[in-house]
Amino acid sequence: MIRNFIKTAFRSLLKNKGFTLLNVMGLALGLAACLLIVFYIADELSYDRYNTRADRIYRVNSDLKYNELTTSYAIAAPPVARALKQSFPEITEAARLTPAPNVRVRKANENIQEYKVVYSDPSIFNIFTLPFIAGNPATALNEPNTVVINESTAKKYFGRTDVLGQMLTLSNDSLAYKITGVMRDMPAQSHFNFDFFLSMTSSPNSRDNGFNHFNYQTYILLKPSADPQKLEAKFGSFMRQHLNTATFNYNKFAGSGNFIRINLTPLTAIHLHSNRQRELGVNGDIGYIYIFGAIALFILLIACINFMNLSTARSANRAREVGVRKVLGSSRAFLIYQFLSESILITLFAAVVAVLLAWALLHPFNQMSGKALAVTCHTVIYLLPALLGIVIIVGVIAGSYPAFVLSAFRPINVLKGKLTGLKxxxxxxxxxxxxxxxxxxxxxxxxxxxxxxxxxxxxxLGFKRDHVLIVKNVNLLEDPKILKAEIKQLPSVANATITGFLPTSDNRQPANLSGDGNTTSFMAELWAIDADYLNTMGMSLAAGRDFSEQMKTDSSGIIINQTAAKMLGYSGDAIGKKVYYPDRSGRKIACQVLAVVNDFNFNSLRDNITPLAMVMAPDWRASMSIRVKPGNLAALIDQIGKKWNAVSPNQRFEYSFMDQDFDSxxxxxxxxxxxxxxxxxxxxxxxxxxxxxxxxxxxxxxxxxxxxxxxxxxxxxxxxxxxxxxxxxxxxxxxxxxxxxxxxxxxxxxxxxxxxxxxxxxxxxxxxxxxxxxxxxxxxxxxxxxxxxxxxxxxxxx
Incomplete structure (x- = not known):
């Protein structure tokens, strides 16, 4: 019987080739698009789930409100990790990470730029699932100047993975690090992905700066029975206890409507639900998952509606066929099965074409979406049942109207011509x-x-990002100022500045700022720049004057943005006022405000502008930004490259453009x-x-x-x-x-x-x-x- 249904359905579809082609094409395109989007969504939802204890891992965040400005950070203060573990028995482990920017690793006579480098507490391997090929994860980062690398890095520098005890020299601090562990490459579906894990005790910023200075990514591992919501409810009293110190009166700070709070984000929610400042990478957005899910559903619905519309329209021409079949003895059930068989058969053909089409389009879709999606055995396992379900559901729904309505016709009325169309x-x-x-x-x-x-x-944005060429890693030169002076002499160069703190980069340096007569400090960015910075960036001043190389006292001056001036209470006249910030040893530095720069966007446009201060000082993470005049850019880059090779023949000449960095x-x-x-x-x-x-x-x-x-x-x-x-x-x-x-x-x-x-x-x-x-x-x-x-x-x- 089933064989007869399929044979009859197949003949009917061949008889109406145009109808069949339209339906198969529409359904196949809809299903293929749906499959590609499902692959994308599945990949986004899988982030950080490779960790065997992902459901118990949480990141500690910090929220700061000061002078009506609220800022949300993905980082916490240095002592938070240790204090949380000591204070709450629900927490079994805590660890910190802080990226190491502008790291160069020496290989023979060449220094290679590495971007995926992080300082880490030893306990990081007790929290995250990072399998070791060699070494002991429990002790790998206990000693200073030790490093754990992944297998790709081991092959890159040594050509093999059995490299325990070998040394890697980091040219930025001229220290040799001993390799104490080699781990598997981290999965791409991780909110952070590093090749080098340096021991935290090797970090130049590892000093404990108190609970109101945020600069570490902090993660905790909870016990299986712990309730994260109940734990988070205890954080208020925990922070008040640790924030009230001899130098910081938190009760007075909070009495003015301000606050410093910490909270938790589940590890599996970071990629799609977190958009805080100082994230370890560019996260996704759950909103896009909903949007793409809706698009997949909409496209599939449109394809199914086409199918239903064409099926119902075509059914009007089959009324006489139904009448003849009924006269010859066909039952209503037989006719229903026949129409449903045709509908399911078309859907099955479309599904097969859709799978082939999705497979063929996977590579261009990866290029467009920035993914590396692939069809694996796991994909096939859940794909086949899902497709079979879609085939049956779509086929039955699309064929149900003509099947049940046509099969109910009275054959005598149809054959007499009283039923000329389908209602x-x-x-x-x-x-x-x-x-x-x-x-x-x-x-x-x-x-x-x-x-x-x-x-x-x-x-x-408050700065001019066009016509700015960024030459990277000038901190590796013996004297970058010599190269800067030579480049400024080129006729096609308008100005140049040496610093790694750019509005379009991720180089950031947090600091606690405070003002005259105000013991309350707040989190801000502190950038080291030179006297040519504002002019090169095309920034404008709201008040005061720019730094000057001729003014020796400018080394103790500071330029703040309008947001910082407001938070310091200097909105009226900030020029000449004092601003204080701690140096690396914790000593308070006093600076005089020389200027207030108009606010400019140095974070994503998803975020409000935050406080910023700039001092005239050399930056050890420096790059050189060059404002070029319109003209023959290729010739100018060639000239700059020759000057670079003359002063640093063993270093690669690397550059980018600020507008491209902004677009990224x-x-x-x-x-x-x-x-x-x-x-x-x-x-x-x-x-x-x-x-x-x-x-x-x-x-x-x-x-x-x-x-x-x-x-x-x-x-x-x-x-x-x-x-x-x-x-x-x-x-x-x-x-x-x-x-x-x-x-x-x-x-x-x-x-x-x-x-x-x-x-x-x-x-x-x-x-x-x-x-x-x-x-x-x-x-x-x-x-x-x-x-x-x-x-x-x-x-x-x-």
Whole structure:
């Protein structure tokens, strides 16, 4: 019986090749897009889950409110880790990490830049699942000047992994580190990924600066029975106990409405739910997971709606077939099974094509999304049952309407011609409205994302990022000032500055600032710059003067931004006032305010501007930023490269452009916009396929009516308007429904940016007019084809 159903269904599908092709193509595209997005979402949701105790690992965060400015950090104070473990029995282990910037590792006569280097407490290997190939993880980082490297790094420097006891020289501090462990490469699905773990006791900033100075990524491991919420509720009294010291009155600080708090973020929530300052990397966003999940569902729904619309429309032409089958003895159950078999068979064909299509498109999708997705045995295990379920569900839903309605026809009425069509117009109208509502929603979302990205690219950030060439690692030169002086002499160079603290880099140095007559300090950024910095960066002063090499007293001066001036209480006149910050030994340094620089964005535009202070001092992590004049940039880079090679022949000449570095901060948003655009175009295309097929069947059903109208003198335009107007009405209803829904959804997405472009009216208008044009062009093509056909062919049988 089943064999007969499949054979009959297969013959019926071959007989209607156009119908079959449209359905298979639409469903295959929808399922392929859905599969790619599911791969992407599964990868994002898998972050940090490689840790065997991931559900018990938490990161300790810090929140600071001072002078009405609240800042959220992904770091904690140096003593927090030890104090938490000592104070709370629920915590079995605690560990700290702090990145080591601008590290060069010596290999023969070459110094190689390494970006994935971190100082770490020894207990980090007791918290995270980082398997060792060689060495003892319990003791690997106990001694100073020891390092654990991954297997790729071992092969890179030694060509093998049995390297215990070997030495690596870090040129930035000229120290030799002993390799005490080799671990497996960390999975890509981790919120941090380092190649070198240096012993924390080797860090130049390992001194305990108190509970109000945040600079360490801090992780804790809870006991299996511990309740993180109850633990977090105890942190308030814990912080008050440790913050009230002889030099800091926290009760007075909190009495003014300020606070310093710590809280926990589950390890598995960091990648998608955390967007704090001083993250270890660029995290994802759970909002994008919801967006992409909705896109996958929408595309699949659009494809299924096409299938249902075409199935119900085509069913009208099969009424006589049903009548004949019933006269010949077919039962209603047999007919239902037959129609469902055809529907499931089409869905099965589409699923097979979708799998092949998704596999073929996986590489370009990886390039677009920045992923390294691959089809593995694990993928196949969950993919096959999911696909089989989709095939059955889609096939049954799409085939249920024609199956149950057609099978209920009375054969005598059908064969007498009393049933000339199928009463499915209301359902098809609803499905078209639903389909175009989704399409318009996606169009508005795409336009909003691109509008925000365009706003980011062109926003005045308070500095000029164009025409700035950044030469890296000048700290390795014997005297970088000599190279700077030579480069400034080049005619195509406007100015140059030496510092690693740039608005577009991740080099940051936290410090506690305080002012005259104010014992309360607050967290700020402290940057070491030279006298050419502000001019090279194109920054402007709100008050005061810039640093000057001729003014020797400027070494004890300081420039603060407007936000820092406000928090210090110097909003009126800050020039000449004192600002205090601790040096590495904890000694308080007093500086005189020389200028207030206008606020500029040195964090992501998702965050508000935070306090910043700048002092004139050499930066050991330095790079050289060169403002170039418009002209032959390639020739200038060649000139600078020659000067570099003359003073440092054994070091690679590496450079970047500041505007490109800025764009990389928003690479996730750019990739999201590209993915959104591609899948929106795909959704529109699938919707057009269905609309084209539906218009063709509508024209076929009204073929004789069109012919009679033509004989009576109707023009092509009149007939085209007749066939198009019903579809246009449905699209207008979809516009009315989709516009407010899309506005609300994208408004929520924009709330994630501190600086954003509100949704403009033209976006809604463009989406509405665009969808209307798409519908008119799609239906109009079929309408014109029907309108220009010879009426004699249609009326010949009358």
């Amino acid at each position: 499915g117009g209301s359902l098809r109208s609803f499905l078209i409205v639903f389909q175009f509502t989704i399409t318009i929603f996606l169009i508005i979302g795409t336009l909003t994302i691109y509008n925000q990205l365009n706003y980011i690219r062109h926003k005045n 901060l928003y690479r996730a948003e750019q990739r999201t916009g590209n993915i959104f655009l591609v899948f929106t175009v795909l959704a529109i295309f699938i919707a057009c396929l269905g609309l084209l097929g539906l218009a063709a069947y509508t024209a076929e059903q009204r073929n004789k009516e069109i012919s009679i109208r033509k004989v009576l003198g109707a023009s092509v335009t009149t007939i085209m308007a007749l066939l198009t107007k019903d579809f246009v009405k449905l699209v207008m209803i979809a516009i009315i429904i989709a516009s407010p829904l899309a506005w609300l959804a994208m408004q929520k997405w924009l709330q994630g940016f501190a600086y954003r472009q509100e949704i403009s009216w033209w976006i809604l208008l463009a989406a509405g007019l665009g969808s209307m044009a798409i519908a008119i062009v799609t239906v109009g093509f079929q309408s014109v084809k029907a309108a220009v056909a010879n009426p004699i062919k249609s009326l010949r049988s009358e």
